[in-house]
Amino acid sequence: MRSHLLNDATAEQYRRSVTEGVERVASRLASTRQPFTGVTPDELAPLVAAVDLDTPLGDASAALDELEQVYLRDAVYFHHPRYLGHLNCPVVIPAVLGEAVLSAVNSSLDTWDQSAGGTLIERKLIDWTTGRIGLGPAADGVFTSGGTQSNLQALLLAREEAKTDDLAKLRIFSSECSHFSVQKSAKLLGLPPQSVISVPTDRDKRMQSVALAAELELCAAQGLTPMAIVATAGTTDFGSIDPLPEIAELAAQYGAWMHVDAAYGCGLLASPTRRHLLDGIERADSVTVDYHKSFFQPVSSSAVLVRDGATLRHATYHADYLNPRRTLEERIPNQVDKSLQTTRRFDALKLWMTLRVMGADGVGQLFDEVCDLAAAGWDVLAADPRYDVVVQPSLSTLVFRYIPTAVTSPAEIDRANLHARKALFASGEAVVAGTKVDGRQYLKFTLLNPETTVHDITAVLDLIAGHAEQYLGENLVHAS
Numbered sequence: 001m002r003s004h005l006l007n008d009a010t011a012e013q014y015r016r017s018v019t020e021g022v023e024r025v026a027s028r029l030a031s032t033r034q035p036f037t038g039v040t041p042d043e044l045a046p047l048v049a050a051v052d053l054d055t056p057l058g059d060a061s062a063a064l065d066e067l068e069q070v071y072l073r074d075a076v077y078f079h080h081p082r083y084l085g086h087l088n089c090p091v092v093i094p095a096v097l098g099e100a101v102l103s104a105v106n107s108s109l110d111t112w113d114q115s116a117g118g119t120l121i122e123r124k125l126i127d128w129t130t131g132r133i134g135l136g137p138a139a140d141g142v143f144t145s146g147g148t149q150s151n152l153q154a155l156l157l158a159r160e161e162a163k164t165d166d167l168a169k170l171r172i173f174s175s176e177c178s179h180f181s182v183q184k185s186a187k188l189l190g191l192p193p194q195s196v197i198s199v200p201t202d203r204d205k206r207m208q209s210v211a212l213a214a215e216l217e218l219c220a221a222q223g224l225t226p227m228a229i230v231a232t233a234g235t236t237d238f239g240s241i242d243p244l245p246e247i248a249e250l251a252a253q254y255g256a257w258m259h260v261d262a263a264y265g266c267g268l269l270a271s272p273t274r275r276h277l278l279d280g281i282e283r284a285d286s287v288t289v290d291y292h293k294s295f296f297q298p299v300s301s302s303a304v305l306v307r308d309g310a311t312l313r314h315a316t317y318h319a320d321y322l323n324p325r326r327t328l329e330e331r332i333p334n335q336v337d338k339s340l341q342t343t344r345r346f347d348a349l350k351l352w353m354t355l356r357v358m359g360a361d362g363v364g365q366l367f368d369e370v371c372d373l374a375a376a377g378w379d380v381l382a383a384d385p386r387y388d389v390v391v392q393p394s395l396s397t398l399v400f401r402y403i404p405t406a407v408t409s410p411a412e413i414d415r416a417n418l419h420a421r422k423a424l425f426a427s428g429e430a431v432v433a434g435t436k437v438d439g440r441q442y443l444k445f446t447l448l449n450p451e452t453t454v455h456d457i458t459a460v461l462d463l464i465a466g467h468a469e470q471y472l473g474e475n476l477v478h479a480s
């Protein structure tokens with residue numbers, strides 16, 4: 001069994017084994033004709049259930065053969081241009097290379113004595129990101145597992161900086177389109193459910209700053225503490241960007257921590273043409289970025305950035321066996337002092353390789369391309385009488401729904417759209433997402449693949465209309 005340990009004696013086996021895995025994935029990618037096979041949980045579950053984990057296959061080739069059946073054949077492939085579902089991106093090759101390296105070396109970024117150069121690389125990327133945001137000379141941050149964790153950590157800092165023990169008095173303001181991790185964080189931080197105030201959005205799904213001002217005023221009048229305002233720079237559903245300068249103004253006026261959730265919109269930081277859409281982000285106290293959304297990085301790759309690095313001390317605990325207090329005096333860079341995690345992947349390496357090979361403009365151009373595609377897709381939808389489209393995109397999502405020509409009930413239109421989404425997924429020809437707008441069922445394209453074309457968009461719209469029409473036709477037959 002020692003032959004499976006990666007070391008000097010097994011370097012050749014490592015090379016062969018990983019190369020074989022790469023070959024399998026490469027041929028899978030080359031032969032994949034649609035984003036999904038349409039397999040159902042009922043079809044796939046028996047194959048996984050039949051695997052006896054206590055009877056190993058002994059060699060990698062056999063395990064890869066099995067993996068073809070239980071995973072690779074039916075996986076959902078984000079690299080396919082007709083995957084238009086959630087906020088998942090096709091990944092860039094330099095980042096995948098970084099992933100292979102970081103897994104094999106297996107540094108852990110909690111302490112210097114488990115990572116050395118890895119720590120310095122992560123710190124340099126944090127500085128690069130805070131520089132692009134414009135957070136100033138005292139800024140700092142740390143890589144995290146994702147936007148959810150970044151938001152949680154930012155709100156932990158905000159709670160500690162609010163300097164009150166009366167958690168029931170704290171209030172967090174975020175728009176009705178903000179990510180649910182804001183509410184989840186509030187709960188984890190011991191705040192009551194009413195602590196998160198949902199601020200209405202305008203017709204472009206941007207937080208209404210007038211409504212925010214009114215809520216802040218009410219909060220003050222009630223003797224409550226405005227702990228944080230969470231501005232979203234790229235809402236998950238609409239890609240809408242809250243008015244950051246106005247929010248920054250209000251945060252300063254009411255003494256609230258300003259957090260910008262740029263999990264999705266962070267790609268603009270590298271955009272050669274659209275960086276101005278984030279103007280005002282430089283006034284944030286903390287920022288969430290998900291490189292695994294708009295920097296074309298493999299999951300996971302995210303960071304939380306703060307204006308004042310000293311605030312990260314709220315996450316600092318010392319352990320004699322890991323990061324004793326003396327390491328502070330000795331100025332040993334231990335990233336665990338800034339993180340909610342302890343053992344932590346060297347995800348930063350993926351972004352490092354990406355920037356070293358492609359450069360920031362290279363990544364930003366890819367994000368620009370999908371934003372351009374969304375603008376073109378909006379034109380297509382707006383001109384198509386079969387569809388109702390909401391919100392002209394700032395980033396790369398399109399939210400729309402099929403509207404039949406024949407008069408039907410709103411509930412029936414909802415069902416037709418939901419059916420179309422499910423039928424499309426079952427066919428595997430394309431994957432789209434869904435959401436509700438004002439209580440009604442809508443469909444969503446999240447465009448993060450620069451290989452997707454306007455032709456793909458029109459083709460998928462035809463498929464959706466076909467499924468919706470078929471559903472309505474069949475129901476008409478049933479009804480008569």
Ligand SMILES: *Cc1c(COP(=O)(O)O)cnc(C)c1O
Pocket residue numbers: 087145146147148149151178179181232234235236261262263264290302
């Ligand atoms: C995706 C997303 C998150 C959560 O990020 P994860 O990486 O999925 O944990 C938070 N906020 C917004 C706006 C998002 O789009």
